Amino acid sequence: MFAIALKMLFHDRAKYLGLILGVAFSTLLINQQLGIFIGLITRAGAVIVDVPQADIWVMDPGVKNLDTIFPLRDTELGRVRGVPGVAWAVPLYKSNVTIRTGNGELEASLLIGVDDSTLIGLPPEVVMGNIDDLRRPDAVAVSVDGFRKVWRNEPLSLGNIAELNDRRAVVVAIVKDSPKFTSSITFFTRYSQALQYTNNGRNQMSFIVAKSAPGATPQEVSRSVVARTGLQAMSAEDFRYKAIMYVVQNTGIPISIGTVVGLGILVGIAVVGLMFNLFVLENLKQFAVLKAIGTSNMRLIGMVFLQAAVVGFVGFSVGLFGATMFFETAGKSPTFQGFYLPWYVAAGSGAIAAAIIVLAALLAMRRVLFVDPAIVFRG
Amino acid sequence: MNRQIAVECTGVVKDFGTGSVKQRVLQGIDWQVPIGATTFLVGPSGCGKTTLISIIAGLLTATSGTVRILDQEITKMRPGRVVKFRADCLGFIFQQFNLLPSLSAVENAAVSLVVQGSTLASAKRQAAALLDQLGMDKNKHKYPNQLSGGQQQRVAIARALVHNPKIVISDEPTASLDAQAGREVMELLRQVASADDRAVIVVTHDNRIFPFADHIATMSDGRIESFRRNAT
Ligand SMILES: Nc1ncnc2c1ncn2[C@@H]1O[C@H](COP(=O)(O)OP(=O)(O)OP(=O)(O)O)[C@@H](O)[C@H]1O
Ligand SMILES: [Mg+2]
Numbered sequence: 148m149f150a151i152a153l154k155m156l157f158h159d160r161a162k163y164l165g166l167i168l169g170v171a172f173s174t175l176l177i178n179q180q181l182g183i184f185i186g187l188i189t190r191a192g193a194v195i196v197d198v199p200q201a202d203i204w205v206m207d208p209g210v211k212n213l214d215t216i217f218p219l220r221d222t223e224l225g226r227v228r229g230v231p232g233v234a235w236a237v238p239l240y241k242s243n244v245t246i247r248t249g250n251g252e253l254e255a256s257l258l259i260g261v262d263d264s265t266l267i268g269l270p271p272e273v274v275m276g277n278i279d280d281l282r283r284p285d286a287v288a289v290s291v292d293g294f295r296k297v298w299r300n301e302p303l304s305l306g307n308i309a310e311l312n313d314r315r316a317v318v319v320a321i322v323k324d325s326p327k328f329t330s331s332i333t334f335f336t337r338y339s340q341a342l343q344y345t346n347n348g349r350n351q352m353s354f355i356v357a358k359s360a361p362g363a364t365p366q367e368v369s370r371s372v373v374a375r376t377g378l379q380a381m382s383a384e385d386f387r388y389k390a391i392m393y394v395v396q397n398t399g400i401p402i403s404i405g406t407v408v409g410l411g412i413l414v415g416i417a418v419v420g421l422m423f424n425l426f427v428l429e430n431l432k433q434f435a436v437l438k439a440i441g442t443s444n445m446r447l448i449g450m451v452f453l454q455a456a457v458v459g460f461v462g463f464s465v466g467l468f469g470a471t472m473f474f475e476t477a478g479k480s481p482t483f484q485g486f487y488l489p490w491y492v493a494a495g496s497g498a499i500a501a502a503i504i505v506l507a508a509l510l511a512m513r514r515v516l517f518v519d520p521a522i523v524f525r526g
Numbered sequence: 527m528n529r530q531i532a533v534e535c536t537g538v539v540k541d542f543g544t545g546s547v548k549q550r551v552l553q554g555i556d557w558q559v560p561i562g563a564t565t566f567l568v569g570p571s572g573c574g575k576t577t578l579i580s581i582i583a584g585l586l587t588a589t590s591g592t593v594r595i596l597d598q599e600i601t602k603m604r605p606g607r608v609v610k611f612r613a614d615c616l617g618f619i620f621q622q623f624n625l626l627p628s629l630s631a632v633e634n635a636a637v638s639l640v641v642q643g644s645t646l647a648s649a650k651r652q653a654a655a656l657l658d659q660l661g662m663d664k665n666k667h668k669y670p671n672q673l674s675g676g677q678q679q680r681v682a683i684a685r686a687l688v689h690n691p692k693i694v695i696s697d698e699p700t701a702s703l704d705a706q707a708g709r710e711v712m713e714l715l716r717q718v719a720s721a722d723d724r725a726v727i728v729v730t731h732d733n734r735i736f737p738f739a740d741h742i743a744t745m746s747d748g749r750i751e752s753f754r755r756n757a758t
Pocket of ligand 2: 575576577697
């Protein structure tokens with residue numbers, strides 16, 4: 148019986164392909180868009196990810212994300228260091244600078260100033276060069292993507308000279324950083340050096356990054372820091388979440404992506420539901436014949452669900468394959484770098500595809516259930 | 527069990543519609559269909575032939591009266607039992623052939639066995655042998671749209687017989703065929719379907735095929751007018 152159900156399904160090539168494409172399109176859209184969404188919003192916390200040594204971030208009480216910063220007074224560093232439970236604390240500087248690329252164009256770039264003595268704040272993965280060379284005058288490290296954007300078509304190499312806000316900077320290392328929300332060019336340098344590039348005078352500590360002592364959780368220590376200093380402090384994890392939620396709540400990204408995903412689901416339901424209904428409708432006489440010959444309603448429902456399940460499975464597989472291919476290829480470009488297909492998105496889209504299919508099958512099932520087998524004797 | 531009677535209708539009444547549009551299509555049918563013979567049910571269009579055999583097959587329910595088939599009262603069976611009963615005891619041949627377009631000839635012929643629970647592969651072996659008997663050995667793997675009407679009806683005959691039903695019910699099996707193909711189909715049906723333990727019921731208008739009947743029941747206006755042994 149199930150073999151017959153499958154032959155029925157495959158016989159109507161056009162509708163079968165249409166159904167598969169409907170499910171596949173829906174799956175592709177949902178996975179691709181949600182993958183991009185998650186890739187994008189997690190970029191809002193990229194700066195935090197790049198400082199894995201620290202588990203506590205301290206900042207001005209008004210700070211809501213990593214882009215709008217108010218500098219801390221230099222004396223705050225000592226106060227934070229004095230809070231019980233703080234193992235160490237170092238300053239971190241973050242600012243936007245303008246950089247002139249190899250062919251004279253201007254690009255926005257991020258400048259991160261890391262602690263002079265420990266160099267904490269530098270991403271751990273060094274692609275080329277020696278981190279200790281950062282201690283030399285005018286020395287900077289640049290992100291891989293940044294290098295490629297500033298010195299287009301040049302192989303990765305050290306010793307290149309850039310102009311950061313019109314001041315000389317020598318590339319002594321190339322590092323791999325997390326892709327940022329705003330710019331793909333990031334320069335890292337010593338804290339004291341960074342102040343010279345921006346030359347804005349005193350009070351330039353953007354953040355204090357700290358580590359909780361063994362035996363204390365970063366949340367507990369953060370609370371002590373808040374109590375003792377009146378500054379804002381939270382665990383790296385919480386700050387990352389806060390930065391991401393800021394993007395979710397204050398940009399059009401969730402709405403635009405949500406619209407596309409919603410459309411994907413709607414199109415899936417509409418196309419698959421209608422087409423499957425049409426498929427069953429066109430084959431209704433055959434179902435009636437099978438009923439007349441002695442096929443039970445349960446069996447017929449089983450046939451319809453099998454047909455729907457095959458459509459769902461094949462369509463979902465094709466769609467997921469398409470989405471995987473997208474992230475495989477697009478994930479290598481700087482724009483989508485670091486984007487991937489989270490398993491929970493794939494699983495969620497699978498649940499959505501299954502729901503679409505069950506809905507379509509339920510709708511179509513009614514017809515099969517109520518078709519009058521007596522019509523087989525009528526023309 | 528009564529060895530002589532396959533189907534016994536007693537006072538079968540069927541109304542369609544309700545209230546002012548109510549129409550009594552069967553006016554109390556009393557009829558006994560013998561086993562081991564081919565019985566024709568004839569009569570003018572609209573007299574209720576299709577309605578009657580639909581009730582006999584359990585595809586329609588009678589308004590009142592009883593139908594016993596092979597000593598079982600189909601009018602009292604639970605719906606699920608009726609379906610099973612159809613699968614086991616009945617074979618159907620339709621005017622419009624009603625083959626499944628997605629299945630080849632041999633697969634179509636095998637459907638009745640698959641409905642009973644056989645695998646398609648084993649059912650196809652039995653169906654193939656029967657199609658050979660029906661002169662379809664060269665066309666077994668063709669699809670319905672590649673077959674002539676007469677050939678399609680042979681496939682339908684194979685489907686109606688492959689599971690060895692005790693009763694074969696056929697509504698206008700030749701009406702969609704030309705005279706020549708109609709006669710061939712009836713000849714084959716007679717050869718292959720006739721058996722001592724089987725009743726074949728054929729509804730028809732087509733008096734050219736009357737010679738194939740053992741018995742002829744004539745219906746008029748919702749009643750069986752006459753039931754006689756066929757002279758020729
Ligand atoms: N489902 C139905 N609802 C209402 N009336 C029906 C229905 N089925 C059949 N009838 C009516 O019942 C009467 C008998 O129909 P039936 O099909 O049994 O006749 P028939 O003898 O088979 O005719 P034909 O030789 O043209 O096939 C007709 O008047 C028809 O209009
Ligand atoms: Mg009729």
